[in-house]
Each structure stands twice: as C-alpha cells, then as structure tokens.
Amino acid sequence: MDKTVASHGRVDVRDVHIRFHTKGQEFEAVRAANVHVRPGEFVSLIGPSGCGKSTLLNAVAGFLKPSSGQVLLDGQPITGPGSDRGVVFQQYSLFPWMTVRANVEFGLRMKGASASEREAQARTLLGLAGLLSFENHYPDQLSGGMKQRVGIVRALATSPQVLLMDEPFGALDSQTRVVMQEILTNMWQRLRISVLFITHDIDEAVFLSDRIYVMTARPGRIKAELAVPLPRPRTPEMTATPEFAAMVRQIKGLIREESIAAMGGELSDGGLAGLCAEVGPRGVGQLV
Numbered sequence: 001m002d003k004t005v006a007s008h009g010r011v012d013v014r015d016v017h018i019r020f021h022t023k024g025q026e027f028e029a030v031r032a033a034n035v036h037v038r039p040g041e042f043v044s045l046i047g048p049s050g051c052g053k054s055t056l057l058n059a060v061a062g063f064l065k066p067s068s069g070q071v072l073l074d075g076q077p078i079t080g081p082g083s084d085r086g087v088v089f090q091q092y093s094l095f096p097w098m099t100v101r102a103n104v105e106f107g108l109r110m111k112g113a114s115a116s117e118r119e120a121q122a123r124t125l126l127g128l129a130g131l132l133s134f135e136n137h138y139p140d141q142l143s144g145g146m147k148q149r150v151g152i153v154r155a156l157a158t159s160p161q162v163l164l165m166d167e168p169f170g171a172l173d174s175q176t177r178v179v180m181q182e183i184l185t186n187m188w189q190r191l192r193i194s195v196l197f198i199t200h201d202i203d204e205a206v207f208l209s210d211r212i213y214v215m216t217a218r219p220g221r222i223k224a225e226l227a228v229p230l231p232r233p234r235t236p237e238m239t240a241t242p243e244f245a246a247m248v249r250q251i252k253g254l255i256r257e258e259s260i261a262a263m264g265g266e267l268s269d270g271g272l273a274g275l276c277a278e279v280g281p282r283g284v285g286q287l288v
C-alpha cells in the first residue's frame, strides 16, 4: 500500500470534444480538450461554472463517451466504468444501512476478496484517514467531513490506478474543508495514486496539485496549464508564502476573464468597472 513511485495510472485525454443532444439541438460542452495526468500526479481542473469540468471527468470515469477524441488509461482506451478508477462526488454516496467498515469493504467484496483481505485493507486505509475508531459506526452517526473521508477511503479500497474527485469538499464548511485538504494531501503523499480533481476553490487547487488546468467558459477548452511551484510535502504554512499568493492571483485572473465571458454580453470589463464603483469592492469579489 505504501507506494513511493507510481508506475501506473497515466490518464490521457486527447483532443476530446463532447456534444450533447437535447430537444433536437446539439450542445457543445467540451471542445478540443487535452489533459494529461502522469502516474502518481495530482492534477486539478478549474474553471467557471458550467464549463464542462464534470463532463470531462465523467468521460475519464467512463460514464460517458466523447463525441470525438480519445480518453486513455495507461495507453488503453476507456470504454466504460471500471475498478481501475475510483470516483468521489460532492454528495456522500455511502450505504446508510452499512457500517463504515462494511461500506469500505463493499467494492472489495464485489471483487471477491477474502474476509481477511477486506478487513486488512479497510482497516489500513481507515487508519490513514484517522477513522479506525469509527469503523463500526453508521454513516448517520458521522459528520460531513467524516462521511467524505469514508467516501475517499471507499474509493481507494479496491486499489484503483486513478482517483477521480468531483468537488469532493464542496458541501463542507470552510474549516472542515481545510482539514480535509490536509488529510487528502497526506494520504496522497503516502499512496502516490494519480488524482484528477475538480474544484471551484483556487486555494484548494494550488494547495493540493502538481499541475492545474484552467478551462474556458462553455464550450470548455483548456485555457492554461500551470505547474504549481510549491515543494512536497505540502504544509498549511505554504498557503502564506508569496509563491502561493502569486499562483492564486494568476488563476483568479484567468478565471475572472472566463466568468465574465460566461455571464454573457451584458457584462464587459468596462461595465463591470462601473458596477464596482456603485457597489464597492465586495461586489467585485463575489463575481470572481
């Protein structure tokens, strides 16, 4: 379990276009996206609401097929969901009638692992997530942060090559969220699994990631690819460094342009400046 160098888990999204057909109309969600996750790398996708982040992640999960282009895992085309990819969503998806440990063991049971294998794997991962003393609790006895930790542990239990996380901390309060980021970065540093992570939170993306892809407003294209210059292991103190602040500022600027574009023609930069003069600086922050 304690891997230092990952040899599998390379994700290649090559020139992917995703179009939906609704009510007889074609709708382009993702255009010509190229995203790569190297084995053991932590990569985030960030962009304005509705730009196609979840759509792209769903293509990697195998929940939907791109209209064109390729999605590969370790060089093999992804044709559907598989146990080589663990998925964590914002909504907790635990079985309420099962204990924490039974939830974690579920995927292993499906794969035919023996009771002793299941128990050993579940207890190792629950220990890493600081949840061992809750193994016999039921989900409704846990806080939101704990439920999401169980969700992550459950996704990791079958030893996937890649962890796909769609706004996993989006439903948590800001303090819990920060603690969850630390727990996740510590677990990732220990396991070195490849991660593709979606977030709206720029600080979160910078703190966790090796690289960040910034997407444009719809149809989602890759606007920028940025390497995070912070060393590993990451510590909370790093969020107070000039490097961290500079990266956050850079991404904020990139997303701001796209958020304005996503809000349509009625808001130009000039129009926004007029609005800011009326509502004061707090109004600007809310728009970004």
Ligand SMILES: Nc1ncnc2c1ncn2[C@@H]1O[C@H](COP(=O)(O)OP(=O)(O)OP(=O)(O)O)[C@@H](O)[C@H]1O
Pocket: 020, 021, 022, 027, 029, 047, 048, 049, 050, 051, 052, 053, 054, 055, 056, 218
């Ligand atoms: N199955 C679908 N059928 C039709 N349209 C869809 C479908 N799934 C997503 N869309 C549309 O595709 C666009 C991209 O959606 P997606 O959920 O991927 O964006 P997102 O960047 O993850 O958004 P958010 O940050 O708000 O979660 C949206 O306009 C959405 O309404």
